[in-house]
Amino acid sequence: MIQRLCVAVAIASFGLVFASLAVGYTEQNSLRPLAESYVRLVPHELGAPNVITGILLTYRGFDTLGEVAVLFMVAASVGLLLGARRRPRGTSTRDRASESRASSEIVRTGADILVPLICIFAAYIIMNGHLSAGGGFQGGAVIASGVLLTLLAFPQYQPNLEFLSITESLAGALFVLVGIAGLVMAGGFLDNRILPLGQFGAFFSAGAIPLLSVLLGVKVGCELSVILERFRPKKS
Amino acid sequence: MMELIGSILVLLGAIFHFSAGLGMLRMPDAYTRMQAGTKASTLGNTLVLLGLAFYHPGWGLKLLIIVYFVLMTNPISSHALARAAYGIRIPLAGKTGIDALRDVRRKRGGRK
Numbered sequence: 035m036i037q038r039l040c041v042a043v044a045i046a047s048f049g050l051v052f053a054s055l056a057v058g059y060t061e062q063n064s065l066r067p068l069a070e071s072y073v074r075l076v077p078h079e080l081g082a083p084n085v086i087t088g089i090l091l092t093y094r095g096f097d098t099l100g101e102v103a104v105l106f107m108v109a110a111s112v113g114l115l116l117g118a119r120r121r122p123r124g125t126s127t128r129d130r131a132s133e134s135r136a137s138s139e140i141v142r143t144g145a146d147i148l149v150p151l152i153c154i155f156a157a158y159i160i161m162n163g164h165l166s167a168g169g170g171f172q173g174g175a176v177i178a179s180g181v182l183l184t185l186l187a188f189p190q191y192q193p194n195l196e197f198l199s200i201t202e203s204l205a206g207a208l209f210v211l212v213g214i215a216g217l218v219m220a221g222g223f224l225d226n227r228i229l230p231l232g233q234f235g236a237f238f239s240a241g242a243i244p245l246l247s248v249l250l251g252v253k254v255g256c257e258l259s260v261i262l263e264r265f266r267p268k269k270s
Numbered sequence: 271m272m273e274l275i276g277s278i279l280v281l282l283g284a285i286f287h288f289s290a291g292l293g294m295l296r297m298p299d300a301y302t303r304m305q306a307g308t309k310a311s312t313l314g315n316t317l318v319l320l321g322l323a324f325y326h327p328g329w330g331l332k333l334l335i336i337v338y339f340v341l342m343t344n345p346i347s348s349h350a351l352a353r354a355a356y357g358i359r360i361p362l363a364g365k366t367g368i369d370a371l372r373d374v375r376r377k378r379g380g381r382k
Contacts, residue, residue: 140350147342
């Protein structure tokens, strides 16, 4: 009885909170001054219809580099913590092997069909980052979800960690190099005007933004894949 | 007219989503809950997206791809979850009469 009363009171108070939110909500019709200047500047200066990607990869490009560095540190520390983990005492290797069941045929067939779809979708997101919603980070996360599906459906699959880390480092280095090229040839670090801006809204446009998007997508995808691989139980 | 058909389809989808939520609350064990959630929400999603396609005929192809994706992923994921639940021996509801997976495994012999 008391419990039900408490639940009813909790629901009523939640309802009050949300009702006050809903009543007090007024749609903002005009942009704030900062947002307005960005909305005006990005298509004009950078030639990118997607204002958010334009901001993330040029004006705030340095922040994006920092975020990717944080992700890299996460991958490295996960490797440090889980890579050298010893087996818990008392569980032999054989227990582990029999514990992990093979995935069923439905899951394997589904993964066969879905992984290419996921990869195509990721490439679409990355390549259209400057035109529509998306960009390198999101596309990289989608790539990692495809890798996760592969790891789940085929437990014996072993991704090549060295290849992943070399690709990831290369993408990161190229990202910084493009940034420095912006410093030398255009207005500043990660300035996208080192390449011609092209026609507004076309696939090849917005200067270096698509290039940066691709590098970011490759880097994030590799990093997240390495993290996922690290979280798998070790066989030996 | 198109908008009316679209609205009705979205409403039907919402009803199926509601029944999915109801099934999650009312069903007796993990497997039946999973079944209620998956079946009803798959059809609900499909109907909502179909209704959207009536609203915006231009989005048709993209919505079709999303429907295909939902139809592929939803049953497979719940299948994997249910199998995993069976693998760690989560009990069936008391009224369960037939356990086909157990029968198959018995027939193969040896394996539990």
